[in-house]
Structure formats: C-alpha cells, structure tokens
Amino acid sequence: MLQHTLVESGETQARPAGWSGVAADLSSDQRAFKNVSWGKAMMWIFLLSDTFIFSCFLIAYMTARMSTTVPWPIPSEVFALTISGTRLPLILIAIMTFVLISSSGTMALAVNFGYRRNRAATAALLVLTAMLGAAFVGMQAFEWTKLIHEGVRPWSNPWGAEQFGSTFFMITGFHGTHVTFGVIFLLIVARKVWRGDFDQERRGFFTSRKGNYESVEIMGLYWHFVDLVWVFIFAFFYLW
C-alpha cells in the first residue's frame, strides 16, 4: 500500500535538530509532518484557518472601538448580575470561563484515558465534557436574552457606541456556534468510544478509516481551540 511506503520512508531517517531539521523535513520530496497522522495535521491546519477568522472578528472589534468618538459601553457594568442583593461585575462571564476551562480539563483527561485504552472512562469524560459545553451554551443563551431584553441590538444599545451590539453578537455568536458543534461532535465520538469502535478498529461510516483512539485526541484539539478562543474573547471583549 502507498501508505505503508510513506510510513517507512518517514520514520527511519534521522533529522538534524533545530531550523536545519525543519528545512530538511519541508524540502524533501516526502511527507512533511512525520509521526503526525494526516487527520491530526488537517485538524491543525483547520484550526489555523479558524484562528484567522476569529482574529479578523477581534481586529474588526478593535478597529470599531478605537475609531468611534462615542464612549464604548463599560463591559464590567453591562455584564454585571445582582445575586442575592450584591451586584457582582462580570460574574456570569467568570462562571462561563470556569465551566469552559473545566470542560477542557475533562477533555484532556479523556484523551489520556483513551490512549490507556480505558473505554468506559474515556466515554464518561467525553460525555461530561459535552455536558459542560452545553451548560456554557445555555448560559450564553441566558446572557443574550438578558441583553436583548435590556435593549441591545446590533445597531443600537442604551449605553453608548452602536458598534457594541454588532461586535458582541457576532463574536460571541460565532464562538457559541463553535461550542455547539463541538458538543455534537463530542457526543458522536463518545458514542463511538462507548461502542468500542476504537478497540475493534471498526471502520467509520464516512471515511472508512479504521477506528483509532487518536480520533479522541483530534476531537480534543478542536475542543481546546474553542477554549483558547474564549481566553482571547474574555480578555479583549469583557475585561478590556
């Protein structure tokens, strides 16, 4: 098989360290990313393109906020919640951040248990990750509802610069969509793990590739990326 020859040429050659190793890998007439399966390499390249998309949204937000002569609404006050009499700034966003970081932790553990071929623990951790992700989306829906009731629209809001609404809905909406799709894929992978697809090397319905626990790691790359994007949204949109 073609794949087999690639494996052999890819694995046996020693490479120099540092930049000369990079040049040797990329300039040779063979597979560039050794000991990385194409599935993982493709996920990384997809995540790079997604990085550019989210970067463009955040840069557009920066441009709008820097160039407006109208004061920008203060996020600390806009996203404050009153809980049992005390007004806490940004509290819902902080809880959402902790929920998403927790889900990243359970995802990392799921990958680890997957490579240990612990089927039950991997499936349980994946389902837990999906539940935390769904909780995040739920809280985001609550936040959107609250802001819409307070009169925030993509074209206006009661507190200041009009661009606040459009950037808020665009950036958090796109991120929430990513989380939602992540939850769906987590449940699909969890089902495959639970059924034993990766232990029996059952072929996938779409790609016909043999099942492998690396799928859990590739799923994890996507999920950690969603958490990573939230780190930047949290810093630039909510805290700045």
Next chain:
Amino acid sequence: MAHAVAQQHPIRLYLVVWGLLFVLSTCSYLVDYFDLEGMLRYGLILLFMMLKAGLIVAVFMHMAWERLALVYAILVPVGAVLVFIGIMAFEADYTFLTRLTFFQSASASGTSP
C-alpha cells in the same frame, strides 16, 4: 495508524495545568473585580491571557511534544495576525482623528454632522 506516535503523558501534568488555568482565570477576573486601571490593568490582562493560551496550546494540545516542523507551520503564520493588528490599530487611530476634526468643524460652522 501505527506510525502516529501516541501522546501519552502523566495525568498529574494535566491536573497541574488544569489547576493553573483556574488560578490564572481567577486572577484575570480579579483584575476587573478590583477595578485596576491604566497600564497595570492592560498589562495584567495580556499577561494572564498569554499564560493561559500558552498552557492550553503547549500542554492540552500537545504542541510542546510535536515535531518542530508542525509547530512552526502552525505558529509562524499567526505572526501575520500581529502585523494585521498593527496595521488596523494605525488605521483606526487615523479614522478617530479625522472623525474628531470633522465633528469639530461641523459643530463650529453650526451644521449638524
């Protein structure tokens, strides 16, 4: 695939990083809670953000153990984003100044902008 090297690391490492991410998130929330201002605020926000992003990419996404060719293929293009940020910050500053000039001259001559 037999040739893919499995990323197998001690669970303790993941738990430590998980804990660190919680601590860093709490720190960045406290920046807002205590209402820090000026360069201290922005510096701390950026510091905690970069530390969190670095931990997620390096440990959770296993970038620290990937081959250098893959690491550079993914991380170097992100540098283009930094250039883009620089260009757009410059542009936004210019737009802001022209708007100030325009609105001032409009209000001085008595016509609505």
